Amino acid sequence: MSTIAIRQLPIPATLDAAGGEDFAQSAAVSNAVERAIWGHDDHSVDAEERLVMLQATPDREYVLGVARDGSEIVANARLSIPLRDNPQTAFVQIEVAPSHRRRGIATSLLSFVEQEMAHRGRTIMMSWSDARAGDEPAADARLVPPTGAGFFPASDASAIFARRSGFDLVQVDRQSVLALEDVEDALRLEHAARIIGSGHYDLVEWVDRCPDDLVEDYALLRQKMSTDPPLGGFAQEEEAWDADRIRREEQRTLAGGTSSLVCAVRHAASGQLVGHTILERSEARPAVVYQEDTLVLDEHRGHRLGTWLKAANLRRARDAWPTAERIYTWNAEENTFMLDVNVALGFRASGRTAGWQKVLA
Ligand SMILES: CC(C)(COP(=O)(O)OP(=O)(O)OC[C@H]1O[C@@H](n2cnc3c(N)ncnc32)[C@H](O)[C@@H]1OP(=O)(O)O)[C@@H](O)C(=O)NCCC(=O)NCCS
Incomplete structure (x- = not known):
């Protein structure tokens, strides 16, 4: 041998x-x-x-x-x-x-x-x-x-x-995976969530590059995304994000041939962004979309904002990427809130991912 x-x-x-x-x-x-x-x-x-x-x-x-x-x-x-x-x-x-x-x-x-x-x-x-x-x-x-x-x-x-x-x-x-032709449930959910959120919140959308006036708020959301979702036993600490890191990540994503649709939710009373969701698609694989982050800040949870964000971005993906066929997402099994939203949107389980950790002596 x-x-x-x-x-x-x-x-x-x-x-x-x-x-x-x-x-x-x-x-x-x-x-x-x-x-x-x-x-x-x-x-x-x-x-x-x-x-x-x-x-x-x-x-x-x-x-x-x-x-x-x-x-x-x-x-x-x-x-x-x-x-x-x-x-x-x-x-x-x-x-x-x-x-x-x-x-x-x-x-x-x-x-x-x-x-x-x-x-x-x-x-x-x-x-x-x-x-x-x-x-x-x-x-x-x-x-x-x-x-x-x-x-x-x-x-x-x-x-x-x-x-x-x-x-x-x-x-x-x-x-989990969702066929993009099956977005009827998502459209209904978007409508219902918008009725609950309107007046107190509005959605802000962008493609590939966050507007300059929102980038500080967006950096805080990306930072919170590193530790707010359930971490299981992972010894992950909060990441350090700022506007420069956002710009570096945006450039890197685009340079790799991937486009992003970002949808954020703004709190009307404070003017702050309090949640976001990201979908990405590589030019090299036009049928396949990835659901990346979805986050709503702690103090704004319980108002259907997560559902509103995700459903609105699914609709955008269907319109912006007509050749896209399916969306993949990964969620911790203990993240019952996000899993319930995804199941209601039409996602179905397609795989298991094990998280492993080893502490070296
Ligand atoms: C997991 C993976 C990396 C193992 O690669 P590998 O080169 O076959 O592993 P090794 O030959 O070093 O195996 C070491 C030991 O692991 C165990 N093992 C590995 N694969 C096994 C199998 N299919 N069945 C039973 N035991 C297995 C055995 O104890 C083996 O020792 P042995 O052959 O002397 O009995 C490979 O299967 C793989 O690439 N899987 C897909 C990617 C992945 O899941 N990577 C792990 C996450 S980082």
């Missing part, structure tokens, strides 16, 4: 630069792994977009480790390291091409990643892994996180690997 070599792959600036071909091979491994999980290419991301998303910014840097079998890249480990907040943590993703599993490659990549963590004084490693919804494991084959909400199949390779490697299951998310 040939030997496997683990190396860091410096992230090139472009695909044409030195290392670009290796980067494209590593991106192909990521996409093959996504296809093996889901049985479709909705979550495949092309190499250009991946490259833009992995460029370092003042907010976050990335380390990419690859495993080679001869000259062929067959596995990746990506470390995403926050630089402005959360100084103890980093997020890791390990992906091994289906044809190269059970050869100890993930184990070697995890050692590489743990060394990188140690160099940087990081002690808390977080990760997510996915499983398709469908086959329901028996009760004794389910891993239930300490939240008690949701479960992940104990027999999934990622679960076996993670637990054996010292990770704890700290949360389970539900992946």
Whole structure:
């Protein structure tokens, strides 16, 4: 059997630069792994977009480790390291091409990643892994996180690997999908929510770039989004957002070929933005839309603002992106309020995502 070599792959600036071909091979491994999980290419991301998303910014840097079998890249480990907040943590993703599993490659990549963590004084490693919804494991084959909400199949390779490697299951998310042709429920809900909110609140919408006069308010909402949703057992601390970080993220998203529809809600009495929701779509995958953040500030909850925001943005997506076919969203299983809204909007469960955390000695 040939030997496997683990190396860091410096992230090139472009695909044409030195290392670009290796980067494209590593991106192909990521996409093959996504296809093996889901049985479709909705979550495949092309190499250009991946490259833009992995460029370092003042907010976050990335380390990419690859495993080679001869000259062929067959596995990746990506470390995403926050630089402005959360100084103890980093997020890791390990992906091994289906044809190269059970050869100890993930184990070697995890050692590489743990060394990188140690160099940087990081002690808390977080990760997510996915499983398709469908086959329901028996009760004794389910891993239930300490939240008690949701479960992940104990027999999934990622679960076996993670637990054996010292990770704890700290949360389970539900992946849900909505066919965009089925927005009748959403339109009815938008109408009902608007009646409740009108007079005290109004909606503000933008595409790709937040208006200058709203950007400070928007930065506060993005900051709150880092810790207001249920975190399960994740040791996530509040992120540090300001107008400059908003602009950097907007530029990065656009540079990767992705457009965003943002809908925010403004409190009439104070003039402040008190909630927002984001939908994103990549030009490379015009049928697929991602639901990103949805947040309503604590003191404004209970007025149907979350429903109003999400339903209004679904309507915008249908109008702005006529070739879009479906929307994916992820929610913590204990986030019953958001899940109830999503079910009422027509979303149906399509997958489970396990949240893993390992504290390094
Ligand atoms: C999880 C994953 C990374 C494992 O990669 P791998 O290279 O096959 O893992 P290793 O060979 O290092 O496995 C180490 C140990 O984990 C356990 N393990 C891994 N896959 C297993 C499986 N399918 N069945 C049973 N045990 C398994 C075994 O104990 C194995 O040791 P052994 O082969 O000596 O018995 C791979 O299946 C994968 O890429 N899955 C999709 C992406 C993902 O979920 N990544 C994890 C989140 S970061």
